[in-house]
Amino acid sequence: MKDLKTYLESGILEQYVFGDLSNEEKLDVENNALQYPEVRKELEEIENALMSYARSNAIEPSEKVKTNFLNSINTIDQVNNSPSINTGGASLRNLQFYKYAFAASLSLLFLSGILLINLNNKLNESYVQLAVLQSDNQKFSNQVNYKEGELRDIKNALQFYQDPAAYKLVTLKGSTKAPDASLLVAFNADKEEVMIDMTSLNMPSNDQEHQYQLWAIVDGKPVDLGVFDANDDSTGMKKMKFIKDVQAFAVTLEPRGGSLNPTMDKMMAIGNI
Structure with a gap:
């Protein structure tokens, strides 16, 4: 690769992680990842960054909020029967907000984990397939080199026997x-x-x-x-x-x-x- 730095900064690796490339483009990225440790490392960093993003954007209620949330479930009837309608309505709305936010954060984290696991498995499978192809190419190259060596030896023999x-x-x-x-x-x-x-x-x-x-x-x-x-x-x-x-x-x-x-x-x- 002529300019590895430009390739790493082109954004194609991010597109690969998000599945936005054609099959031919994905194969090219996987081949480069197998040949160049820098590309493989960059892919891993992008995957880690995506996981960190998912975790950082998941709403993690504080212990106090969790406690209030659980207590609110047990006392929801008391909240609804509060003398102050406005206060009861606000408490109920807060309760619903925490409930859905907590569920949404867990769902986001769970789905992000599944996505990254699938991407990592596909990447590893591609590495194995490319390694097999490279091994086959190396075997073919070794056979060619061996035959070329045999031809050189035959040429040397002819040269010797022509003028011993x-x-x-x-x-x-x-x-x-x-x-x-x-x-x-x-x-x-x-x-x-x-x-x-x-x-x-x-x-x-x-x-x-x-x-x-x-x-x-x-x-x-x-x-x-x-x-x-x-x-x-x-x-x-x-x-x-x-x-x-x-x-x-x-x-x-x-x-x-x-x-x-x-x-x-x-x-x-x-x-x-």
Whole structure:
């Protein structure tokens, strides 16, 4: 949203609370409320303000008035038989006024409460529906990103197999941590490319909390070249980060997203150029 402040001051949220919007406009408000905490907070403040207004405008008789009202009910015959007709008429009119005012205030408060509860329930239902839609959209977006990644790997593989002689192949062999582990790394200094052959990958599948991380050893120091996952169906050439003057490559198992420095006791494979 370009101008959230203008949107909040436009009055559309008040119209939503009072039910004055079309279905399309209501859906837009609910979508904005789900995306922007400021909009959701403003809606809640409007609802609270409406409830406060209902309460503040309800006539709340004082204890003295309530007592007089109840006493008047028990003594209404005495009031009607008072020697002063004018005084009796005034007392009766006051009694009727308090009676209807008290009932009206309770009715207003009750109806306002029902209205706000219904509005809040509808708003919560809309939040749930929009959350489901956003979840579906996110799943679709993740699938698209996954397919795009597969296409990139295939493109990298074609590039490698079209000119394999241009790449120096480095075979990483398992460490004492994983004696059977292995991985083939393709290195091209002229094209500034480092790729790993996922088809050659021989390492246990990593879980959701961990990823494998490729390191380049440059002047005796490890340099991060990116992370990757080991799956049973891993294929293609995956392009990693590039750095010059590499002396060796190594793979460690790290927390998902990678680490700043390699975890040496989780060294999986290593190979010198």
